[in-house]
């Protein structure tokens with residue numbers, strides 16, 4: 001087995017790097033070959049929104065070092081991905097990476113490779129979207145999540161004092177090395193993403209906004225949980241992803257082209273109006 005570890009932190013040997021590296025040590029202990037990549041060192045530029053990769057099914061037009069990340073992910077059988085918590089979410093390089101990978105949500109190249117989602121955060125209670133954002137990378141690429149958790153530490157290296165987090169990272173790496181894709185983490189209110197982001201709608205029904213999954217509140221082993229509607233599929237299912245891209249994204253190209261003349265006229269008129 002080949003396990004890739006990626007940290008999106010800008011602090012070398014900081015807490016995220018250490019969590020990811022402990023996962024790789026767990027994997028190595030089970031005989032896996034491992035590679036570690038600091039995403040920040042690739043200095044990826046932000047997505048330009050040109051949609052060439054999607055509409056032309058081609059590599060990103062930005063000729064930067066994204067190719068190195070893709071080469072590493074192609075090499076790997078599984079991925080341990082970690083981000084620091086920044087302003088309640090993940091950090092910008094993680095979000096940037098997701099945007100740059102949009103094409104792979106469509107053409108499904110990485111489907112089935114197991115993933116381990118890690119986050120390093122300074123303050124318990126200040127991470128509502130951090131870990132979900134890391135796991136989202138796996139969800140939209142069709143990669144099953146074997147575990148997801150947050151380690152708490154503020155200064156770079158303080159994660160050494162969160163021995164539980166380091167041990168759990170190792171266990172996650174061991175799971176990746178085994179090739180198994182079973183989920184080892186806490187159950188959570190949503191049966192798909194296992195996060196507690198489920199909301200109650202005005203009619204009292206339950207809904208996971210991350211997974212686009214409707215249902216009702218019910219009991220799952222003594223915990224309140226979302227019980228999905230019969231036949232409801234999360235947005236991450238292969239059928240839903242196909243429908244999303246074939247039914248919503250791909251038709252937007254010809255629609256836009258047909259409207260382009262009128263858009264240009266309106267833009268010109270509006271620019272004159274605002275004096276820009």
Ligand SMILES: Cc1cc2nc3c(=O)[nH]c(=O)nc-3n(C[C@H](O)[C@H](O)[C@H](O)COP(=O)(O)O)c2cc1C
Pocket residue numbers: 009010011013014015016017083084085086087088089120121122123124126127153154155156157
């Ligand atoms: C710009 C910035 C925003 C942060 N926002 C949060 C936050 O919202 N919640 C939190 O728990 N920690 C936050 N932190 C603390 C980091 O998550 C914490 O220091 C973490 O250990 C950093 O990981 P690293 O060493 O891998 O970079 C923030 C740190 C920075 C620099």
